[in-house]
Amino acid sequence: MDILAELNGNIATIGYGLATLGPGIGLGILIGKALEGMARQPEVANTLRTNMFIGVAFVEVLALLGLIAGFLFI
Amino acid sequence: MDILAELNGNIATIGYGLATLGPGIGLGILIGKALEGMARQPEVANTLRTNMFIGVAFVEVLALLGLIAGFLFI
Amino acid sequence: MDILAELNGNIATIGYGLATLGPGIGLGILIGKALEGMARQPEVANTLRTNMFIGVAFVEVLALLGLIAGFLFI
Amino acid sequence: MDILAELNGNIATIGYGLATLGPGIGLGILIGKALEGMARQPEVANTLRTNMFIGVAFVEVLALLGLIAGFLFI
Amino acid sequence: MDILAELNGNIATIGYGLATLGPGIGLGILIGKALEGMARQPEVANTLRTNMFIGVAFVEVLALLGLIAGFLFI
Numbered sequence: 001m002d003i004l005a006e007l008n009g010n011i012a013t014i015g016y017g018l019a020t021l022g023p024g025i026g027l028g029i030l031i032g033k034a035l036e037g038m039a040r041q042p043e044v045a046n047t048l049r050t051n052m053f054i055g056v057a058f059v060e061v062l063a064l065l066g067l068i069a070g071f072l073f074i
Numbered sequence: 075m076d077i078l079a080e081l082n083g084n085i086a087t088i089g090y091g092l093a094t095l096g097p098g099i100g101l102g103i104l105i106g107k108a109l110e111g112m113a114r115q116p117e118v119a120n121t122l123r124t125n126m127f128i129g130v131a132f133v134e135v136l137a138l139l140g141l142i143a144g145f146l147f148i
Numbered sequence: 149m150d151i152l153a154e155l156n157g158n159i160a161t162i163g164y165g166l167a168t169l170g171p172g173i174g175l176g177i178l179i180g181k182a183l184e185g186m187a188r189q190p191e192v193a194n195t196l197r198t199n200m201f202i203g204v205a206f207v208e209v210l211a212l213l214g215l216i217a218g219f220l221f222i
Numbered sequence: 223m224d225i226l227a228e229l230n231g232n233i234a235t236i237g238y239g240l241a242t243l244g245p246g247i248g249l250g251i252l253i254g255k256a257l258e259g260m261a262r263q264p265e266v267a268n269t270l271r272t273n274m275f276i277g278v279a280f281v282e283v284l285a286l287l288g289l290i291a292g293f294l295f296i
Numbered sequence: 297m298d299i300l301a302e303l304n305g306n307i308a309t310i311g312y313g314l315a316t317l318g319p320g321i322g323l324g325i326l327i328g329k330a331l332e333g334m335a336r337q338p339e340v341a342n343t344l345r346t347n348m349f350i351g352v353a354f355v356e357v358l359a360l361l362g363l364i365a366g367f368l369f370i
Binding site for chain 2: 155158185
């Protein structure tokens with residue numbers, strides 16, 4: 001009886017996990033600074049929110065592409 | 075009888091573990107900055123909380139997709 | 149009898165260990181900022197504590213899902 | 223008799239080791255901020271200590287669950 | 297007789313090594329902040345030292361459990 005290892009699963013899940021590491025920390029810093037700016041100058045809150053969304057889109061797409069990468073590389 | 079290693083389990087658990095790493099630190103920074111802003115300007119606490127929830131949603135979804143990734147990639 | 153490695157265990161334990169890494173640091177930053185705010189403005193301590201609990205819930209759930217992930221992916 | 227590697231042990235020990243990494247750093251930041259607040263405003267030291275214990279409980283439990291995870295996943 | 301790798305030892309040592317990583321950094325931040333506070337307000341040094349010991353106990357126990365984990369999981 002040969003038992004090598006009963007591990008199973010697809011390493012695409014590890015790939016996605018690593019892909020969220022940077023964007024997760026980055027989004028936290030980005031949105032945190034936006035909130036800090038809103039607290040100091042409440043009158044520019046709308047401008048900050050609009051620009052925050054543009055920044056969030058750039059960072060978020062990196063993490064979501066990590067999920068698509070699992071389907072691209074079979 | 076050859077025993078190479080008696081490890082078992084699914085590596086999707088490691089994938090999810092990695093997927094919480096970045097969002098976990100990021101959410102801490104994000105909510106921490108929101109709390110800092112509320113302490114300084116208590117009069118804008120409601121605006122900060124609303125924007126904090128928008129930011130939390132963007133970051134939280136990255137970690138929860140890590141759990142879904144385990145079901146997507148079998 | 150060939151024994152290559154006598155390792156045993158389930159890698160779900162490593163998965164949970166990784167899942168506490170980010171939330172552990174994140175909760176530290178989050179609660180640390182809340183305590184900093186309470187020390188500066190003791191009069192808003194109640195507002196800060198309420199918002200701190202909301203933030204803690206968002207981060208804590210990521211780590212606890214790491215334990216549940218071990219049961220989901222067998 | 224071929225011996226390739228004489229490693230032995232249970233990887234739950236590695237899992238617990240990883241589970242202390244985040245909470246260890248997080249608790250350091252959390253309690254450090256509480257001590258910083260006590261040094262600045264000694265008159266709110268009691269409020270800070272009470273809230274510090276609440277925060278410590280949330281973070282400490284994540285690390286201790288890492289020990290329990292070794293018994294849950296065999 | 298083919299010997300490919302002559303590694304031996306128990307991976308519980310690696311587990312303990314990882315278990316000291318987080319608490320090691322965390323204790324450094326914690327005690328560092330306590331010393332910073334003592335330098336600024338020498339009149340509250342006793343209160344800070346007492347609270348520092350409480351905090352150190354919470355973090356130190358995480359690392360010491362890493363040594364016990366090696367005996368628990370065989």
